Amino acid sequence: MARIDTKFGVKLKKYGAVDFTACYNCGNCTAVCSLSTQDNSIPRDMVRYSVLGLQDDLKASLKPWLCYYCGECTAHCPQTANPGELMMALRRWLTSKYDWTGLSGLLYRSLPLTLLFFLLTALSVLIFAICKDFNLETIMHYGHYFEMGAIGAVFLIILLPNIIRMWWFVILKPKIKVTLKTYFKSIGELIVHMFTQKRSLSCDENKFRWFEHFILVIGYLMLLFTTVFLDWFSAKNLFVIVLGYVESMVILIVTVDFVMTRIKKSREVGKFSQPSDWFFVIWLFLLGTTALFVRVFIDLHILEFHIWLYLFHLTVLAQWAIIIVPFGKWTHFLYRSFAMYFEKLKETQYHEPTI
Amino acid sequence: MNNNIGVYICHCGGNISDYVDVEKVKQAIATEEGVTLAKTTIFACADSNQKEMVEDIRQQHLNGVVVASCSPKLHQITFRAVTERAGLNKYNYVHANIREQVSWAHSDNKPGATEKAIHIVKAAIAKVRYAKSLDPIIIQSQKAVAIIGAGIAGMKAAIQLANMGCPVYLIEREYFVGGRVAQWDSLSTSSETGKQIITRLYQELIKHNTITLFTGAEISSYSGSIGDFHLKVNIKPRYINQQCNEGGLQKAIDVCPVILPDEFNFNITNRKAIYHNFPSEYPQLPVVDMVHCNRCGECLKICGAIDLDQKDELLDIHVGSILMATGFDPYTPIDGEFGYNQINNVITLPQFQRLINLNEKKLIFNEKEIRHIAYIYCVGSRQPEGENKYCSRYCCTTTIHIANVTRRKFKEINNYHFTRGVRTYGKQETLYRESLANGDVFLQSYEDDLPVVTSEDGKTIVKINDILTMKKSMEIEADLVVLVTGMVPRAENSIGALFKLPKGRDKFFNEIHMKLRPVETVIDGITISGACQGPKNVTEAINSALSAATKSFSYVSKGELELEPIIARIEKDACTWCGACANVCPYDAIRIENDGQKEYAVINNAVCKGCGMCLPVCPTDAIDLTAYSNSEIESMIDALAQD
Numbered sequence: 001m002a003r004i005d006t007k008f009g010v011k012l013k014k015y016g017a018v019d020f021t022a023c024y025n026c027g028n029c030t031a032v033c034s035l036s037t038q039d040n041s042i043p044r045d046m047v048r049y050s051v052l053g054l055q056d057d058l059k060a061s062l063k064p065w066l067c068y069y070c071g072e073c074t075a076h077c078p079q080t081a082n083p084g085e086l087m088m089a090l091r092r093w094l095t096s097k098y099d100w101t102g103l104s105g106l107l108y109r110s111l112p113l114t115l116l117f118f119l120l121t122a123l124s125v126l127i128f129a130i131c132k133d134f135n136l137e138t139i140m141h142y143g144h145y146f147e148m149g150a151i152g153a154v155f156l157i158i159l160l161p162n163i164i165r166m167w168w169f170v171i172l173k174p175k176i177k178v179t180l181k182t183y184f185k186s187i188g189e190l191i192v193h194m195f196t197q198k199r200s201l202s203c204d205e206n207k208f209r210w211f212e213h214f215i216l217v218i219g220y221l222m223l224l225f226t227t228v229f230l231d232w233f234s235a236k237n238l239f240v241i242v243l244g245y246v247e248s249m250v251i252l253i254v255t256v257d258f259v260m261t262r263i264k265k266s267r268e269v270g271k272f273s274q275p276s277d278w279f280f281v282i283w284l285f286l287l288g289t290t291a292l293f294v295r296v297f298i299d300l301h302i303l304e305f306h307i308w309l310y311l312f313h314l315t316v317l318a319q320w321a322i323i324i325v326p327f328g329k330w331t332h333f334l335y336r337s338f339a340m341y342f343e344k345l346k347e348t349q350y351h352e353p354t355i
Numbered sequence: 356m357n358n359n360i361g362v363y364i365c366h367c368g369g370n371i372s373d374y375v376d377v378e379k380v381k382q383a384i385a386t387e388e389g390v391t392l393a394k395t396t397i398f399a400c401a402d403s404n405q406k407e408m409v410e411d412i413r414q415q416h417l418n419g420v421v422v423a424s425c426s427p428k429l430h431q432i433t434f435r436a437v438t439e440r441a442g443l444n445k446y447n448y449v450h451a452n453i454r455e456q457v458s459w460a461h462s463d464n465k466p467g468a469t470e471k472a473i474h475i476v477k478a479a480i481a482k483v484r485y486a487k488s489l490d491p492i493i494i495q496s497q498k499a500v501a502i503i504g505a506g507i508a509g510m511k512a513a514i515q516l517a518n519m520g521c522p523v524y525l526i527e528r529e530y531f532v533g534g535r536v537a538q539w540d541s542l543s544t545s546s547e548t549g550k551q552i553i554t555r556l557y558q559e560l561i562k563h564n565t566i567t568l569f570t571g572a573e574i575s576s577y578s579g580s581i582g583d584f585h586l587k588v589n590i591k592p593r594y595i596n597q598q599c600n601e602g603g604l605q606k607a608i609d610v611c612p613v614i615l616p617d618e619f620n621f622n623i624t625n626r627k628a629i630y631h632n633f634p635s636e637y638p639q640l641p642v643v644d645m646v647h648c649n650r651c652g653e654c655l656k657i658c659g660a661i662d663l664d665q666k667d668e669l670l671d672i673h674v675g676s677i678l679m680a681t682g683f684d685p686y687t688p689i690d691g692e693f694g695y696n697q698i699n700n701v702i703t704l705p706q707f708q709r710l711i712n713l714n715e716k717k718l719i720f721n722e723k724e725i726r727h728i729a730y731i732y733c734v735g736s737r738q739p740e741g742e743n744k745y746c747s748r749y750c751c752t753t754t755i756h757i758a759n760v761t762r763r764k765f766k767e768i769n770n771y772h773f774t775r776g777v778r779t780y781g782k783q784e785t786l787y788r789e790s791l792a793n794g795d796v797f798l799q800s801y802e803d804d805l806p807v808v809t810s811e812d813g814k815t816i817v818k819i820n821d822i823l824t825m826k827k828s829m830e831i832e833a834d835l836v837v838l839v840t841g842m843v844p845r846a847e848n849s850i851g852a853l854f855k856l857p858k859g860r861d862k863f864f865n866e867i868h869m870k871l872r873p874v875e876t877v878i879d880g881i882t883i884s885g886a887c888q889g890p891k892n893v894t895e896a897i898n899s900a901l902s903a904a905t906k907s908f909s910y911v912s913k914g915e916l917e918l919e920p921i922i923a924r925i926e927k928d929a930c931t932w933c934g935a936c937a938n939v940c941p942y943d944a945i946r947i948e949n950d951g952q953k954e955y956a957v958i959n960n961a962v963c964k965g966c967g968m969c970l971p972v973c974p975t976d977a978i979d980l981t982a983y984s985n986s987e988i989e990s991m992i993d994a995l996a997q998d
Contacts, residue, residue: 001818004831006769006794023778023793025799025823048824051796079791 006185008053014109015096016274022081023047027297029083030074033201035066040343042067045085050086057096059097059169062346064090065339068200071268081180085272092276095331097169098162104327111275116158118319125315136307140233147228150321163338170342178345186344195221209267212254219250220284221336233298244295250290255281280329286316357419357447357484361392361411362476365399367454374458376469380423383473391415399424405437406697412441418801419483423451423476439470444488445980446920451479474995481990489920489943489981493849494961496582498911500904505568505851506534507893508885508900509680510556515904516678517563521911525560525568526588531632532557532570534682535886536893538619538705540712543756545808545893552634552893557637570638575669577853580922580962581880582916586672592665594643595629595658604629604641607654607661613647621685624713629654629661675911676880679864681850683886686735686840693731693838694808700815701808701836703734711761718765720835727876728765729833730754731806732774734888736841739802745861747841747890752783753961754839755790762793770795772830773806773819799823801853821972842890854881855943863889874903874918877942879962882906892920921982922963923970929977930955936969936978945969 002055009021015333023044028034030044040110040117049058067087074084096105107114132138171178192198195217200210225243226232232244262270297303303310324330364380366372377395385393392415396404400421400862413416420443422434427450432965447669453472461468505527513523531537533553540548547555560566571591579585595604613628628648631641641664643654654661685705695701699721702710710720718872719723734745751774758770768791774797779787791797798821800806806819818830832892844862845965851864856876859865864883867875874882885896885902910916925936932954937945944962947954956977967980980983 002829004771004796004829006796009794019792021794022788024787024791024797038777052829054826054827056825079788095552140780 002052002054002057002127005053005055008055009051012050012086012093013088015089015092016271016272017050017086018082020047020078020081020083020086021051021082023051023077026078028078032072032076033067034070034072035068035199040066043073043087046090046097047081047083048099049087050090051337058090059094060174062170062343063337064094065336066199066343067268068197068203070203071271072203074268082099082272084268087331090274091332096336098166098331099158099327100161100165101327104331105328107323108274108276114275114279114323117323121319121322122154122315125311125318129311133207134307136304139307139314144228144231144233145309146314147321148319150227150318151224152213154321154326159331159334161330163334165340166335166338169341171345173315175351176346178349179215182345183346186341186348189344190337190341193340194333197336199340209269212257216254216258216284217249219247219288223251223288223291232291232293241295241299245292248288248292248295251284252292255288259285276329279324283316283320283324287313287320290316293301357414357486358389358391359391359417360387360389360419360421360480360483361406361408361415361417361481362390362394362421362836363399363423364393364395364453364476364920365422366395366397367424367458368398371400371424371454371458371472372857374462374465374468375453376465377474379469380453380472380476384476384480385610385829387477388761389419389484390480392417400430400433405433405925408434408437412438412443417443418447419480419486420448421476421479421483422448423453423472423479425454426452426456428628444663446489447483447486449479449483449486451476465821470835474997477992477994477997481994482987485987485990486982491917492920492922492960494839494916494918495584496911496914496916497584497673498522498914499524499672499674500676500907500911501584501586501672501674502678502680504528504534504680504682504885504887505532505570506682506885506896507553507556508537508682508896508903509534509678509770510553511679511897511909512680512884512900513558513566513906514563515566515901516908519904519908519912521565521908523563523566524586524674525566526572527568527570528573529592530571531636531638532568533637533964538621539638539708541756541760542893543752543786548984549761550635552844554635554637558761560963564859565759569670571642574850574853581910582675582961584674584677585879586674586677588672589818590668590670593640593644593668594648594656594661594663594665595640596660596662597640603658604660605749607658608659609652612653613644613649613758615644615647617806620709620713621703623702623706623709644825661903663965665850676882676907677854678907678976679850679854679856679881679887680885680900680903681845681848681887683842683863683890684845685745686843688838688840693734693806694810694815694836695754695838698805698808698810698815698836700834701838703838703840704730704750704757707835707837708757711757711764714765716765718768723834723836725765725772727769727834728758728761729771729773729808729831729835730758730836730837730839732772732818732839733805735843737775737802743841743843743861745890746778748841748895749780749890749892750841752786752892754837755779755783755786755795758795759786759790759793766896771817771833774798774799777800797823798829808833815989832919843887845887845986856881856883859889861889863887874899874906880910882908916961918961919965921965921980922960923958923965923967925956925958925976926977926979927955929975931975931977933974934954935974939968939972941966 027044030041033042037041046063064087069084069088071084074082077083092108096108197213226244226247230240235241238348261267262273263270294310294313297306297309362384364377368375381393381395392411395724420438431450435448438443438448457468457472466850499522500514501524503526505525516523536549537553541548548673569590572588574586575589576587608629611627611629614625617626619632628644629641641805650663653881690696693958702744736743762768772795777787798819800819800822804820806817809816815831815833815836817833820826821829826908856864866873867877875883876883882903885901932947935957942962942964944959945956948957965980970980
């Protein structure tokens with residue numbers, strides 16, 4: 001027996017949900033959604049759960065992650081209840097629920113707090129530089145170590161436990177029995193969706209957006225690999241240098257287009273940007289751009305005279321690595337692909353004959 | 356006996372002539388006795404043929420006309436008008452139906468169809484031979500209308516009639532006007548409250564000196580018929596002569612020791628035996644409830660205007676038409692229906708409306724502040740098992756409106772609507788939208804799986820398997836459960852029985868035709884309006900009141916009424932008064948008369964509909980029906996039975 005909790009709706013508004021209580025359950029949204037299926041229909045039931053405040057059901061559901069926000073539902077809603085943005089808000093809310101530190105939720109709900117965190121990180125970088133007497137070589141040296149250390153720490157301390165929590169909410173708590181074999185057999189689903197976002201291809205009229213997103217993900221992951229493991233900023237190998245240039249250019253171009261979409265509100269997905277959305281695209285843009293210029297300055301041998309540029313890059317990098325990646329929108333990269341993986345587990349389970 | 360008869364046989368395009376050999380029919384009837392003209396025509400109803408008929412009648416001095424064509428429902432009036440235009444009385448026209456009854460019915464047997472057509476036309480000719488010129492019956496009509504019920508419908512109808520120059524007797528059973536609407540505070544899609552609207556109507560009403568208002572008045576008996584109704588009205592006194600000296604009357608109310616549940620507030624508060632419902636109420640003089648007054652005399656010591664010895668008054672009223680506007684009662688749930696009368700915070704929608712009107716700032720019920728309100732819809736309406744199958748129309752809108760008002764008036768209100776599908780039709784949809792935007796929660800169930808209200812550890816829990824959430828079981832803890840009760844006919848509805856007004860399956864008064872004659876009843880001269888006819892909101896009640904006022908006015912406006920002359924007639928000499936005819940008459944049109952020599956039956960011409968029910972039961976054959984006399988019918992049968 002579930003208790004109705006109307007306060008949840010108020011809470012959800014802080015995560016960006018708008019007007020969803022206007023829903024009168026006509027089901028147009030579900031009818032027009034190209035990803036909705038008979039067995040796994042979205043988004044009306046998620047709107048319903050949100051209106052009624054059925055938090056346990058929402059936490060156990062993977063459905064918010066099954067939506068890729070084409071905006072068709074919102075465009076067809078006769079009550080302008082904006083189901084598309086509600087699904088987005090639910091993803092933010094779920095992110096905050098998966099996060100064991102609770103910081104995620106705090107940052108989503110409070111812009112001042114987010115800005116304070118960004119400021120503190122920038123100050124730390126400045127203090128670190130002062131400590132090192134603005135010695136470029138030393139700073140770059142530690143900067144490189146910071147990248148490696150941050151990746152490992154964020155993954156082990158924040159992201160891995162969060163994925164386990166997600167697993168607990170959607171598989172263990174609802175007592176869905178999955179055999180070990182199924183876990184291994186379905187791992188392909190995780191990899192494919194992580195690197196391709198294949199599912200979003202099924203959204204109508206969304207092919208170009210998918211392509212942009214695809215090359216952005218690939219470009220970002222490869223730049224990460226190039227800078228961290230191939231040490232791009234110190235590389236002498238021409239291939240590595242050119243590779244880094246290409247990758248950072250890709251990031252620059254795609255993120256500019258994404259930012260423009262949000263400014264012009266030309267697509268449904270960009271109409272209701274939350275601070276977390278702005279931070280994500282802008283910092284990704286800054287990351288790619290500053291990396292690009294750092295390497296340009298290295299190649300022109302003028303970085304020593306423009307150490308501020310590297311410090312700016314390091315600041316952006318630090319803010320990205322310790323705020324946006326663990327607690328911000330970056331996590332959707334992981335949760336979306338794991339959601340597809342867990343969904344596959346549930347699906348296999350339901351379809352396996354019980355002996 | 357008419358012996359100069361014209362007969363027209365219609366092809367109806369081919370509708371008739373494709374199956375009936377109309378030429379053969381013409382030949383067969385041309386030689387009938389009295390027929391001097393027989394013609395076929397492609398379309399008898401066509402303008403050209405009508406003109407030809409007029410000329411034929413005039414030139415050949417026809418004294419009987421038959422058209423054999425379609426159903427009389429379609430064109431009898433048309434051809435009666437043709438004969439009238441030609442100067443021949445319209446009752447000298449007889450219609451023969453050879454389309455619906457012949458060509459369409461026997462399209463598989465053409466010779467047989469022709470045969471049948473010949474017989475039907477011959478029967479019509481046989482009848483027209485006996486046809487007589489008839490004039491409409493004229494009766495006097497008293498130019499005044501009695502309106503029963505001074506609620507919003509009755510008041511509006513009274514004003515409308517007075518505006519048309521018609522004297523009105525407005526008869527109200529209660530001591531105050533306004534009926535149910537005076538009990539509602541905020542009304543949906545209106546910025547005025549019920550009380551304001553009633554006050555406005557009252558001010559308008561008293562400006563008309565042709566309106567006579569009686570309060571505390573009931574009709575004890577009635578007689579007569581359309582144009583000539585006599586009503587006996589019993590008027591109870593208020594037991595108070597005029598306003599007391601400054602505040603004296605209020606003091607009298609204060610000292611009254613009798614405490615009674617206040618029906619105006621649906622018993623959620625109490626009143627005294629001297630009372631008025633609210634300060635600005637009309638008429639403004641309070642009243643002594645003599646049924647419950649114990650005559651202790653305390654009030655008399657304070658206010659000299661009180662006179663407990665006033666007597667009932669009996670008045671005779673003579674009117675031409677009666678307009679019913681007696682309204683409705685809210686449905687009273689049966690004990691235990693959704694916890695009603697068993698769980699102490701379960702109330703009805705009318706009670707809740709009074710409650711939010713009486714509370715200011717904080718919404719308190721049973722000394723507890725109310726935050727979470729559950730509304731259970733369709734209580735007493737759309738019953739799966741009970742008798743009320745109908746939708747009460749007003750309740751979805753009113754509940755949503757009241758929920759919105761409650762949110763505006765009080766703080767931190769949560770509304771939960773347990774519906775069976777929301778019906779906020781028309782402009783009222785905006786209220787539904789507003790409540791959704793407010794964050795009201797709507798849940799829904801079918802009639803076979805209704806919500807359940809239980810009391811658990813002093814908490815009131817409402818449970819539902821919500822069909823909007825995949826039938827998931829859900830519950831809320833409610834501070835107050837409001838049963839959205841529909842409309843039912845007045846419990847005290849003896850006035851309907853007095854007038855013998857027919858009721859529908861829903862037990863509300865019934866109109867003749869839901870669409871085409873929506874305010875007339877089968878009792879000529881009595882019209883119905885407002886919620887006594889069925890559930891209506893204020894707008895709909897006013898619409899029907901204006902409609903009924905116009906209809907009633909049409910009965911009395913000219914001072915006389917023209918009635919159809921086809922009625923039963925009794926031959927006094929042959930009648931032995933056995934009473935059989937009076938027993939079968941569905942219109943109560945036959946009464947006994949005694950001229951000192953014998954008892955005999957008399958027909959009330961104003962009431963008789965010429966249905967003919969009395970004819971076959973008369974043992975002495977003393978009754979004849981105009982235009983359907985025995986000789987006419989027998990000659991028709993002879994014609995039909997001919998080989």
